[in-house]
Amino acid sequence: MTDGPTTGPTADRPLNDGRKAGGATAGATADGLTADAAKPFVRSDSARGITTLTLDSPHNRNALSSRLVAELREALAVAGRDDRVRAVLLTHTGTTFCAGADLSEPPSAAGASGLVDLLRSIVELPKPVVARVTGHVRAGGLGLLGACDISAAGRGASFAFTEARLGLAPAVISMPLLPRLDRRAAARYYLTGERFDAAEAARIGLVTLADPEGDADEALAPVLDGLRRGSPQGLAESKRLVTADVLRAFDRDGEALAALSARLFASEEAREGMTSFLERRDPAWVRQTASDAEAIPDATGDEGAAGNAGPAGASR
Numbered sequence: 001m002t003d004g005p006t007t008g009p010t011a012d013r014p015l016n017d018g019r020k021a022g023g024a025t026a027g028a029t030a031d032g033l034t035a036d037a038a039k040p041f042v043r044s045d046s047a048r049g050i051t052t053l054t055l056d057s058p059h060n061r062n063a064l065s066s067r068l069v070a071e072l073r074e075a076l077a078v079a080g081r082d083d084r085v086r087a088v089l090l091t092h093t094g095t096t097f098c099a100g101a102d103l104s105e106p107p108s109a110a111g112a113s114g115l116v117d118l119l120r121s122i123v124e125l126p127k128p129v130v131a132r133v134t135g136h137v138r139a140g141g142l143g144l145l146g147a148c149d150i151s152a153a154g155r156g157a158s159f160a161f162t163e164a165r166l167g168l169a170p171a172v173i174s175m176p177l178l179p180r181l182d183r184r185a186a187a188r189y190y191l192t193g194e195r196f197d198a199a200e201a202a203r204i205g206l207v208t209l210a211d212p213e214g215d216a217d218e219a220l221a222p223v224l225d226g227l228r229r230g231s232p233q234g235l236a237e238s239k240r241l242v243t244a245d246v247l248r249a250f251d252r253d254g255e256a257l258a259a260l261s262a263r264l265f266a267s268e269e270a271r272e273g274m275t276s277f278l279e280r281r282d283p284a285w286v287r288q289t290a291s292d293a294e295a296i297p298d299a300t301g302d303e304g305a306a307g308n309a310g311p312a313g314a315s316r
Contacts, residue, residue, distance in 0.1 A: 042071040044078070049086040049228045051079040054093060061099035062092055064140050066111065068102075069118050080125045086235060087227040088125065089220075090148060091132040095156060098141025103274055107265035112258040115140065115172050120250050122147035123176060123243050126236035128227055132216050133157045133198075133207065143173030145206060146180060147246075149239060150223055152209040153198035154216030159206065165193040166273030167283075171261040175249040180205045 041057040053075050055062040062068065079088045092098065105111065122129050122144070131144065131151035139162045145151050163170050170177070170190055178186060185204035189196065202210035209219040227235070264270055269285075276283040 040071055041065070041068040042075050044075050046079075046082075046085065049084065050089050050224055051075075051082070051085045051087075052089045052091060053079070054091050055098060056093045058094050060102055060104070061094065061096035061136075062141070063099045063102035064115065064118075065102035065105060066114060069114050073118050073121050076121050076125055076129075080127055083232065085127055086230060086232070087128040087130055087224065089130050089132060089224070090144065092135060095135045097131075097133045097135045097137045097157075098144055099136070100139030100141050100162070101265075103278065107262060109258065109262045112172060112262040112265075115143070115261075116175075116250070116254050116258050119143050119147040119172065119176055120247075120254070123246050123250070126232075126239065128230075128235055128239055130220065130223065130227070131207075132220060134216050138162050139168075139170065140173055142170070142206065143176060146173060146176035149242070150209075151207040152211075152216045152219045152223070153201055153207045154211050154214055154219065157198040157201070157210075157212070157216075158195050159189075159197075159201050160193055160195045161189050162193050164191055165283075166277060167267060167269035167271075168264045168273070169260070171257045171264070172254075175253055175257065176246050177206075179245045179249060 039056070041055070041062075043054040043056050045052045045054075053072065055068065055072070057063065057065065057068050076088065079085050101111075128149045129147070131148040133145070133151065133153040134156045135158075137145060137157070137159050139160070142159060142161060161170050182204040185200075188194070189204075198207065198210035198212040201207045209216075209223070211219050230238075272285075273283050
């Protein structure tokens with residue numbers, strides 16, 4: 001899966017919970033299935049006109065594995081066909097909404113295309129899709145927020161576009177995001193990989209509602225009540241109006257950006273970025289920057305003084 005691997009561990013550091021290198025989870029159930037294989041990665045519940053889809057893949061922090069992507073697409077399709085459903089609420093278990101790509105899976109063109117298809121299915125669904133975020137969102141996970149129609153972030157939410165620090169770019173996820181984000185803010189956060197909070201996410205257009213110290217459920221209550229009052233036709237046609245620009249971006253750029261994402265993911269530079277991330281060290285280009293700084297004398301002529309502050313590495 002492409003577009004922004006924070007690897008499915010925590011927001012900023014690799015996983016260390018007993019998983020094997022190939023992504024398998026230690027331990028198995030009585031029928032020989034692993035604990036993760038025995039339960040869905042996306043849980044679905046419906047009540048009072050709202051279908052809640054919960055990302056529940058804790059072993060990799062709800063990373064966009066091929067399995068999670070497939071299950072989420074299917075769950076969305078089921079909700080879309082149900083005449084009783086007025087809206088879909090997308091939420092998560094644990095402290096991470098979505099950590100981005102799953103680095104335990106090899107990069108592939110199919111993975112990039114799968115992400116395009118998932119994001120488009122959210123945008124095209126004839127029901128509003130609402131995101132509830134009370135945890136970390138990184139890289140590809142931000143694409144889910146961009147594709148949703150409404151989103152609320154509460155206590156514990158944080159955000160970062162980490163791709164550039166790993167030799168990648170937020171390619172596929174730009175289609176739902178750039179039509180909605182403040183362009184100057186997008187340039188800053190795409191390029192620097194800085195973390196930002198819920199209030200900033202609301203300011204730049206990434207989320208609709210933010211209460212950094214409060215409860216996302218309280219913020220969403222009037223929104224969900226309003227959606228319950230909408231007619232199926234009224235909701236579908238109103239959504240079509242506000243998503244038209246986003247769908248045009250998919251029509252125009254989907255194939256090219258999927259190819260770009262797959263190419264970057266398979267590059268030598270990205271391999272170094274991902275390896276350094278998993279090894280919890282600075283990548284080669286950060287070490288080179290630090291080395292160059294140490295070689296430049298400061299104004300007093302003392303060699304290496306500029307290096308005393310340490311390398312300006314990415315937060316991992």
